[in-house]
Amino acid sequence: MQVTVSVNGEERAREIEPRLLLVHFLRDVLGLTGTHWGCDTSNCGTCVVLMDGRPVKSCTVLAASAAGHEITTVEGLERDGVLDPVQQGFHEEHGLQCGFCTPGMMLTARALLDENPNPSEAEIREAISGQICRCTGYATIVRSIRWAAEHPAAAGAAAETAGEAAP
Amino acid sequence: MQVPPQFEYERATSIEQALELLARLGPEARLLAGGHSLLPMMKLRLAAPEHLIDIDPLADELGYVREQDGELRIGAMTRHRELLDSELLRRRAAIFADAERVIADPVVRNRGTIGGALCQADPAEDLSAVCAAVGARVVIRGRDGERVVVMPEFHRGPYETAVGEAEMVTEVRIPLSPGFGSAYEKVERRVGDWAVAAAGASVRMDDGEIARAGIALAAVGAGVTSAEAEAALAGRRPSEEAFAEAARLAVEHCSPVDDQRGSAEYKRHVAGELTRRALRRATARALREEG
Structure with missing residues (x-):
C-alpha cells in the first residue's frame, strides 16, 4: 500500500506492507536510525517518537x-545546526552512558517541556516512567531535562556554555 | 523481531464507513483503535485478523468527555491520557483518575483508548472494572441503529463482549446522581504492570445510608460486578463492618489462579483488602459530594 507520513516536517511517500510498524518504517525505509528499536512489546520506550507532539511507542503503531x-524523530530535534536545549542538556549533564534509550528520552523530554516548561523532578520522573x-542512569537524565528547562533558548545556552568553557 | 501477521488494511473516516467495512469484510475483520492491545496480540499470534479497519481518523469525533442528560459521556476513542487529564471526570467520577494513574505508563496512555480497552476485555484490564463499578452503560452501534447495554451484559468474560460482528462501541455512559463517590485500588508488582488484584467501588449515599453500591474486581477471575457484595451494602450505613462483609462476599465469588504475579490465596487476600479500601475512599468522596 502507499503511505504518506510527515516526518520532521517533510512529507515522505513510500510503498509499504500494511503490517510495517512505524519504527521499521523510520529505520529501514527512511534510514532514520536515530529511532532505536528495543523490546518490541511497548515496554522499554527506546522507540519513542513524537506523534503530533506527543510521545508514542513506534513499535506499537x-x-x-x-x-x-x-512525526518527529530525534533527527528533527536539531534546528539549523543548533541543538535543542534538551540535547544540550544531555551533553552538559552527561545524560547518557550507552546511549540506547537517549533518543526516546530526549523526545519525551521535549514533549514534557513544551507542555510544562518548568517541571519538578517528580514530574520529570513520571514523564519518563514508560x-x-x-544503564540505570536516571539521575543524570533527570538533571539533563532540568538543565534544558533552565536553559530554554538553545543558541543562548550553547553560547553561555562556550563562554564558561573558555579560559 | 516481532511483527504482526499479514492483513489487508482499510481506513475508515466515518463511523458509517467503519460499520460498512465490518459488514462487508465479515468476521475476520477487526477495528484498530489505539492499537496497544491488538497489535501486541497480533505480534504474539494470539490474534490474526485478515483485515484491519483503522479507525484512527475517528479519534476527534469519538474523543470526548462531557456531561449530558445527567450522565457522563465518554467517546470510545478517548485516550487514557484524556481520561486522566479530564477535570470533569476528576470531579464527578474520581475512580477514573485513580485507575488511569496506574494503567501502563504515560507514553502508552497517549495511544490506548477506552473503547479498545473495553473491547479487548482482558481479564486483568482496569477500565472494565472501573466501568462496571460505576454502573456504566456501553453504546454499541450497528448499521441499523444503536443499543445501550449495561456492563454485566457487555462484558461476557475474558476477551468476549456483546459487540456483534458488524458493530462497534461508540460511547460509554455513566449515570450521575447526588451523593455519588467512587474509587479504584490496585496492587501491581512494579509500576505500570498489570494488576495482581484490583478493586473498584462506587456508592450513592442517601440520607446517611448507602442507597446503591457498585463493586468490581479485576485480575482475580471475578464476575464483571460483585453482585452479592453490592446487595449486602444496599440500605446500610457505611461502617468498617459493612465494608468487611462486602469484601468477604466479593472475594468469596472470585476465582484467582496461581501465576507469576502471586498465589491464588495471596490474590484473594489482596482483593479483599482493596475492596475495603475502595469502599472507604468512595464513601469519603461521596460524603464530600463528588457527584
Whole structure:
C-alpha cells in the first residue's frame, strides 16, 4: 500500500506492507536510525517518537496509522545546526552512558517541556516512567531535562556554555 | 523481531464507513483503535485478523468527555491520557483518575483508548472494572441503529463482549446522581504492570445510608460486578463492618489462579483488602459530594 507520513516536517511517500510498524518504517525505509528499536512489546520506550507532539511507542503503531500525523524523530530535534536545549542538556549533564534509550528520552523530554516548561523532578520522573535506561542512569537524565528547562533558548545556552568553557 | 501477521488494511473516516467495512469484510475483520492491545496480540499470534479497519481518523469525533442528560459521556476513542487529564471526570467520577494513574505508563496512555480497552476485555484490564463499578452503560452501534447495554451484559468474560460482528462501541455512559463517590485500588508488582488484584467501588449515599453500591474486581477471575457484595451494602450505613462483609462476599465469588504475579490465596487476600479500601475512599468522596 502507499503511505504518506510527515516526518520532521517533510512529507515522505513510500510503498509499504500494511503490517510495517512505524519504527521499521523510520529505520529501514527512511534510514532514520536515530529511532532505536528495543523490546518490541511497548515496554522499554527506546522507540519513542513524537506523534503530533506527543510521545508514542513506534513499535506499537502501524506506519499506515501515522498517515496524516506529524512525526518527529530525534533527527528533527536539531534546528539549523543548533541543538535543542534538551540535547544540550544531555551533553552538559552527561545524560547518557550507552546511549540506547537517549533518543526516546530526549523526545519525551521535549514533549514534557513544551507542555510544562518548568517541571519538578517528580514530574520529570513520571514523564519518563514508560522508558527504561539500561544503564540505570536516571539521575543524570533527570538533571539533563532540568538543565534544558533552565536553559530554554538553545543558541543562548550553547553560547553561555562556550563562554564558561573558555579560559 | 516481532511483527504482526499479514492483513489487508482499510481506513475508515466515518463511523458509517467503519460499520460498512465490518459488514462487508465479515468476521475476520477487526477495528484498530489505539492499537496497544491488538497489535501486541497480533505480534504474539494470539490474534490474526485478515483485515484491519483503522479507525484512527475517528479519534476527534469519538474523543470526548462531557456531561449530558445527567450522565457522563465518554467517546470510545478517548485516550487514557484524556481520561486522566479530564477535570470533569476528576470531579464527578474520581475512580477514573485513580485507575488511569496506574494503567501502563504515560507514553502508552497517549495511544490506548477506552473503547479498545473495553473491547479487548482482558481479564486483568482496569477500565472494565472501573466501568462496571460505576454502573456504566456501553453504546454499541450497528448499521441499523444503536443499543445501550449495561456492563454485566457487555462484558461476557475474558476477551468476549456483546459487540456483534458488524458493530462497534461508540460511547460509554455513566449515570450521575447526588451523593455519588467512587474509587479504584490496585496492587501491581512494579509500576505500570498489570494488576495482581484490583478493586473498584462506587456508592450513592442517601440520607446517611448507602442507597446503591457498585463493586468490581479485576485480575482475580471475578464476575464483571460483585453482585452479592453490592446487595449486602444496599440500605446500610457505611461502617468498617459493612465494608468487611462486602469484601468477604466479593472475594468469596472470585476465582484467582496461581501465576507469576502471586498465589491464588495471596490474590484473594489482596482483593479483599482493596475492596475495603475502595469502599472507604468512595464513601469519603461521596460524603464530600463528588457527584
